[in-house]
Structure formats: C-alpha cells, structure tokens
Amino acid sequence: MNVTAIGSATATSPDERALRDLYLEHGPALYSYVLRLLDGDSYRAEDVIQETLLRCWNKRNLTDSEGMAVRPWMFRVARNLVIDAHRTRMARPQEVSHTSWLGDMCAEVDDIDRMLSSMVLHDALEALTPAHREVLQATFFADRTTQQAADDLGIPRGTVKSRVYYALRSLKAALRERGMELGQVVGR
Incomplete structure (x- = not known):
C-alpha cells in the first residue's frame, strides 16, 4: 500500500x-x-x-x-x-553507513604509504652529495625558481639548473635501488 x-x-x-x-x-x-x-x-x-x-x-x-x-x-x-x-x-551489530569504513581504511593505508615513501625519500636524499641535496632543498622543497635558488645559494643560475638535473638523476637512481620510482614519491 x-x-x-x-x-x-x-x-x-x-x-x-x-x-x-x-x-x-x-x-x-x-x-x-x-x-x-x-x-x-x-x-x-x-x-x-x-x-x-x-x-x-x-x-x-x-x-x-x-x-x-x-x-x-x-x-x-x-x-x-x-x-x-x-x-x-x-x-544487531552497528550498521556501517555507505562505504565510510572503506574510506577510513584507505585513508589509514594512504597515511602509512605516505610515511613509508617519506622515509624512503629521506634515505635516498642522504645518498646524494651535499651540493645536490642543497640545490634540491633550495628549489623543489622550498618551492623557488632556479633564479631565486641561485640568489639564495650565491651561485650562477646555470649551475643551479645543472645541479638540479644531476641531483634528480641521482635521486631517481637512489630510489630505484630502494624499490621505488620518483613518480611514486613525488606524486603523493
């Protein structure tokens, strides 16, 4: 009815x-x-x-x-x-609404993955030369342009570009040795 x-x-x-x-x-x-x-x-x-x-x-x-x-x-x-x-x-046992339990579980897994990726990245960065770590810190991690990093580090802009190139190449190799790709770490 x-x-x-x-x-x-x-x-x-x-x-x-x-x-x-x-x-x-x-x-x-x-x-x-x-x-x-x-x-x-x-x-x-x-x-x-x-x-x-x-x-x-x-x-x-x-x-x-x-x-x-x-x-x-x-x-x-x-x-x-x-x-x-x-x-x-x-x-009855408490009902689970929608798929919130799945979202919560995925969030926990994402947090764990992010933490593990961070640890691997930190370890890979330690494998780089101090100059390469310094240039990546001044550009990528500080979110600065190559010119701003050059001014901050007191080195020519071309040197910053060159060091970034070789630092990223070395970082990719160090991550590969640890079973990860740069895209897995940076994409998070």
Missing part, C-alpha cells in the same frame, strides 16, 4: 475511502510526531506512517467506534513502531 495512493481520488471501496479520509485528517499531525521521534529522518518517518496506516487497514480500525478514538491509537501504534525499530537496531 502506497501512502500517495491513499490520498488519491481513486479509492473505490468504503474501506479505501475511510483510509484515505483517515490519512488526510490525521496524516500530517502523525507525520510531524513521528518525524520528531526519529530526529528528522523523513524516509523512516514515511515508513512508520505507512505501517501505521496498514495496521489500521488490517484491524479495520478506520473510524472512531465503540468509545475508541482512532487518533490516539494511531499515535500509540506509530510510537511503538519507532521503539521496536530502535530496539531491533540496538540488538
């Missing part, structure tokens, strides 16, 4: 008309009540309303009769459905 079908004018039997009238009269107030109980979860609220109306349909409790008002009964049924759903969720 679909709640939207209840509100349509296609209800033909007296029970269907009574259910539609019941929904139109009490549905908005019941929805607001259930929505508050569920902390604003509109999807679950709609499910609870639908289940409440289904129980009205099954019990043929569609109108006030024999001193029993339908509205308080509907609110009690809805409240009990919310409580039952909460107890069911608490009895």
Whole structure:
C-alpha cells in the first residue's frame, strides 16, 4: 500500500475511502510526531506512517467506534513502531553507513604509504652529495625558481639548473635501488 495512493481520488471501496479520509485528517499531525521521534529522518518517518496506516487497514480500525478514538491509537501504534525499530537496531551489530569504513581504511593505508615513501625519500636524499641535496632543498622543497635558488645559494643560475638535473638523476637512481620510482614519491 502506497501512502500517495491513499490520498488519491481513486479509492473505490468504503474501506479505501475511510483510509484515505483517515490519512488526510490525521496524516500530517502523525507525520510531524513521528518525524520528531526519529530526529528528522523523513524516509523512516514515511515508513512508520505507512505501517501505521496498514495496521489500521488490517484491524479495520478506520473510524472512531465503540468509545475508541482512532487518533490516539494511531499515535500509540506509530510510537511503538519507532521503539521496536530502535530496539531491533540496538540488538544487531552497528550498521556501517555507505562505504565510510572503506574510506577510513584507505585513508589509514594512504597515511602509512605516505610515511613509508617519506622515509624512503629521506634515505635516498642522504645518498646524494651535499651540493645536490642543497640545490634540491633550495628549489623543489622550498618551492623557488632556479633564479631565486641561485640568489639564495650565491651561485650562477646555470649551475643551479645543472645541479638540479644531476641531483634528480641521482635521486631517481637512489630510489630505484630502494624499490621505488620518483613518480611514486613525488606524486603523493
């Protein structure tokens, strides 16, 4: 049974008309009540309303009769459905939403990979000559142009370019010896 079908004018039997009238009269107030109980979860609220109306349909409790008002009964049924759903969720292991556990696990792996890459890079840099380490520090790690590095180091710009070229070549070789490529380390 679909709640939207209840509100349509296609209800033909007296029970269907009574259910539609019941929904139109009490549905908005019941929805607001259930929505508050569920902390604003509109999807679950709609499910609870639908289940409440289904129980009205099954019990043929569609109108006030024999001193029993339908509205308080509907609110009690809805409240009990919310409580039952909460107890069911608490009895099961905690649900994992979406793929957050996978993202968390990948983040941890990425952090470990980044740390290991950093250690390998540091070790490879130690294998370079002091002049090559100095020029890489002044250009790549300090994010400076070759001219800025040349001014800072007090050497000609051409010398900086040459040293960067040979330092990168040596660094690639040192990383390869350690089982990594420069792209694996720099790309992170």
